[in-house]
Amino acid sequence: MTPRNWVEQMPSVSAFWINRVLYDVQHKPREAASFRSDPDAYLSEIPVSDHVKQLLRVNDIGQLYLSGANPYLLRTHCLQLQVPEPEYLAALRAVSDQAYGHE
Amino acid sequence: MSELVGVFATAHTPVMINLADNASENVRNDVFAAYRDVGRRITESEPDVLVVISDDHLHNFFLDNFPAFCIGVAAQYSGPIEAWLKTDQATVIGDPELGAHLLFEVMERGFDPSFTMQFTLDHGYVVPLELAGIRGHHRIVPIHVNTVQPPMPSMGRCLAFGQALGAAIRSWSADVRVAVLATGGISHDVGTPRMGMLNEEFDREFLRRLAWGDTDSLVAYAAANVDKAGNGAEEVRSWLIAHGIAGGSFSTLYYQGVAEWYTGIALGEWEIQ
Numbered sequence: 503m504t505p506r507n508w509v510e511q512m513p514s515v516s517a518f519w520i521n522r523v524l525y526d527v528q529h530k531p532r533e534a535a536s537f538r539s540d541p542d543a544y545l546s547e548i549p550v551s552d553h554v555k556q557l558l559r560v561n562d563i564g565q566l567y568l569s570g571a572n573p574y575l576l577r578t579h580c581l582q583l584q585v586p587e588p589e590y591l592a593a594l595r596a597v598s599d600q601a602y603g604h605e
Numbered sequence: 606m607s608e609l610v611g612v613f614a615t616a617h618t619p620v621m622i623n624l625a626d627n628a629s630e631n632v633r634n635d636v637f638a639a640y641r642d643v644g645r646r647i648t649e650s651e652p653d654v655l656v657v658i659s660d661d662h663l664h665n666f667f668l669d670n671f672p673a674f675c676i677g678v679a680a681q682y683s684g685p686i687e688a689w690l691k692t693d694q695a696t697v698i699g700d701p702e703l704g705a706h707l708l709f710e711v712m713e714r715g716f717d718p719s720f721t722m723q724f725t726l727d728h729g730y731v732v733p734l735e736l737a738g739i740r741g742h743h744r745i746v747p748i749h750v751n752t753v754q755p756p757m758p759s760m761g762r763c764l765a766f767g768q769a770l771g772a773a774i775r776s777w778s779a780d781v782r783v784a785v786l787a788t789g790g791i792s793h794d795v796g797t798p799r800m801g802m803l804n805e806e807f808d809r810e811f812l813r814r815l816a817w818g819d820t821d822s823l824v825a826y827a828a829a830n831v832d833k834a835g836n837g838a839e840e841v842r843s844w845l846i847a848h849g850i851a852g853g854s855f856s857t858l859y860y861q862g863v864a865e866w867y868t869g870i871a872l873g874e875w876e877i878q
Contacts, residue, residue: 507797507836511755518668525667564798573796573836574662574753581689587624591800598798 503602510570517570519550523558524575528582563590564597607703607777610784611650612851612875613643614844617659617788618837618868619728621736623691627865637736639859639872643786644737646874652784654700655743656707656774656850658843659729659788660752665721673758674718674766676711677747678704684726692735697726700744703777707746710773716766724749733788743784750846752789752839760827763842764820767849774850787847789840793868797836805862807834808869811841815848815855815873823848837868844873851875 510517523545526533537544545555557565561583566576580590625633647655664686666672678701685692701722708720730747734740748770751757758766774783791811792804807830814823827845831838848855853876860871 505799505833507794507832507839508755513668513754521663521668525663529664567797572663572668572754573794575796577796578662578687578689581687594796594798594800596798601798 505602509568509601513572514570516550516554519548520554520558520566520569520571521575523548524571524579528575528578561585563593567594568597568600607774607779607781607783609771609774609850609877610652610782611647612785612787612847612877613647613873614787614847615640615643615733615737615872616790616868616870617729617732618793618866618870619687619690619732620866620868621870622732623689624866628863629865632861632863632865636859636861636863636870640733640736641738642858643872643874644739647737647739647784647786648742650784651782652743653781654703654746654783655739656703656746656748656770656783656785657730657734657788658748658750658785658846660840660843661749662727662729662753664727665724666749668754671751671754672719672749673751674716675749676704676708676718676720677724677745678708678720679722679724682724682726682730682745682747685731686725686727690728690731692731695741697741698744700746702779703781703783704746706777707748707770707773710776711766711769714769714772716769729788733786748846750842752842757839758842760824760842760845763845764824764849767846768852769849770846771850771852785847785850787843789843790838791841791869791871792834792862793837794835795837795867799835801864801867802835803862803864803869804834804838805869807838808860808862808871812857812860812871812873815844816857818854820848847875852878
């Protein structure tokens with residue numbers, strides 16, 4: 503197990519766009535409404551892979567973390583979505599091995 | 606001339622407010638009493654202005670332009686910016702004259718922080734002031750240090766930035782009393798698979814080295830071990846800035862690892878040199 507605080511030391515382009523979505527949905531009411539009303543249409547404008555779009559669409563917390571989502575933005579996004587705390591923590595714990603390697 | 610009258614540091618996790626009841630009544634009582642004690646100490650130092658050092662948690666700043674350091678020079682600051690933070694909205698009066706003085710002075714001392722004239726306080730600023738019972742009691746100058754998105758300023762650079770700020774505060778010609786409150790840390794993870802796991806060994810050793818006063822050892826320890834203490838522990842940069850500002854000896858006022866709040870909760874005070 504290798505302890506580390508960050509998945510990416512420098513955000514990849516894909517991670518930037520993940521974070522762009524998380525930030526805009528949190529801070530811009532019009533973006534949030536657009537994302538909620540038609541996530542596929544909203545995400546069609548975001549230059550990331552179909553796999554990443556799916557992670558954003560279903561809010562796959564663990565895989566978004568592994569894909570370089572900033573943990574603070576992901577946390578506040580989940581607070582805004584009112585994801586139950588145990589569910590949120592369990593989703594992160596489930597990718598612990600992938601994040602840090604096996605014990 | 607201005608006078609530096611107090612330098613303090615505290616944790617700032619919003620969980621203390623949003624999920625307060627996750628911790629036992631005894632823990633809540635102890636922690637909240639420790640914050641009120643810091644509030645009392647700050648009040649008794651009779652500051653005119655409070656310089657509050659924290660990180661903006663990707664609210665005011667985003668990856669399109671993310672400053673390593675930023676000094677607030679606004680006339681007022683509202684907050685909290687987080688709609689989910691269970692506290693009242695309030696506006697705190699700023700001190701743009703002191704903010705501008707700090708900006709110019711640290712630039713003369715080899716630092717190039719950004720500045721902001723429009724900044725909304727997040728929990729890093731609001732929570733400690735609220736728990737200390739002094740929110741809105743003083744003019745403030747918020748200072749941001751990036752601890753939330755690599756690449757971040759090095760631990761040593763933060764200590765040196767604090768030393769430059771300390772010299773800047775002391776060099777202001779205005780007859781003003783200035784106190785400093787640095788916030789964040791210590792060990793905790795936010796939004797990672799380790800969230801909820803503390804590293805009390807790191808916390809206690811970091812606090813011990815702050816009190817020890819060997820800055821090279823302190824900086825080296827923080828840099829070498831922060832990855833074992835969680836991404837929230839990157840906020841020890843705020844403590845190092847405060848250490849640089851004060852220049853005097855440090856004392857821990859309170860420490861308790863509170864797993865229910867995901868955080869090693871520490872509060873401390875420096876003697877002014």
